[in-house]
Amino acid sequence: MRASNWTLRSGGMAAVLLMANAGGVLAQGEGYPTLSKDEELRLAISAGPLTVSQHADIYVMGKRGFEKAIQGSNGWACIVVRSASIRTTLAPHCLNPQAEQTVLRAFLLEGALQAKGLDAKAIDAEMMRQFNSGELPMPSGPAHAYMLSKGQRLGTNAVNFKPHFMLYVPYATNASIGGDPSKQQFPFVGPYENHPLSTVVIIMDEFVDPAQVILPSR
Numbered sequence: 001m002r003a004s005n006w007t008l009r010s011g012g013m014a015a016v017l018l019m020a021n022a023g024g025v026l027a028q029g030e031g032y033p034t035l036s037k038d039e040e041l042r043l044a045i046s047a048g049p050l051t052v053s054q055h056a057d058i059y060v061m062g063k064r065g066f067e068k069a070i071q072g073s074n075g076w077a078c079i080v081v082r083s084a085s086i087r088t089t090l091a092p093h094c095l096n097p098q099a100e101q102t103v104l105r106a107f108l109l110e111g112a113l114q115a116k117g118l119d120a121k122a123i124d125a126e127m128m129r130q131f132n133s134g135e136l137p138m139p140s141g142p143a144h145a146y147m148l149s150k151g152q153r154l155g156t157n158a159v160n161f162k163p164h165f166m167l168y169v170p171y172a173t174n175a176s177i178g179g180d181p182s183k184q185q186f187p188f189v190g191p192y193e194n195h196p197l198s199t200v201v202i203i204m205d206e207f208v209d210p211a212q213v214i215l216p217s218r
Helices: 037-047 097-101 103-115 120-133
Strands: 059-061 065-070 077-081 090-093 144-147 164-168 188-190 199-205
Touching: 037 059, 037 065, 037 077, 037 090, 059 103, 065 103, 077 103, 090 103, 097 103, 097 144, 103 120
Parallel strands: 059 077
Antiparallel strands: 059 065, 077 090, 090 144, 144 164, 164 199, 188 199
16 A cells, blocks of 8 residues: 655664564565564564554564464554555554454455565555455554654655554545644644545553563463
């Protein structure tokens, strides 16, 4: 899917985790970030409030797409979404149970298509085909996600944007909610307007540092 076109304001480059050999290296394809398994687990878990994310299902990228690395106990799911159009993107999401049942399926498909080497245009077309055919379910409510990780890399400059909460409202637009991405003190629609995965974005105050994540024994 197309990468975010939000106005990104750098708060410093994304955190670099110095664990290159921990847990094996996970590869996705040419141009995408290469992470160790522990790096990816920390990024994924840092997407949400730790009281939630440390008990969630955790997904990591493998050679054929996303794979469940940790079985959680609370119905939430954490995953580091990539972008075929801006391949430096690392977008850790923590999805609530309603989003896990709907949005996660779109993310898993997107990762599988990326792993097959499809470009952004082909991925967009296939995902929209599946949304339109009903093969992919529309987000239904209240589906929401956190993006709190200090390790996020978003936009063409691969910076961390801001910690934020996203409520999935399919096909929402800024006109429909009175939002304005240039006035981020108020809710706005992004990164996709008029799309099945449109979200109302609410900026939050605190990042979660991946370095603070305690990985479960496995």
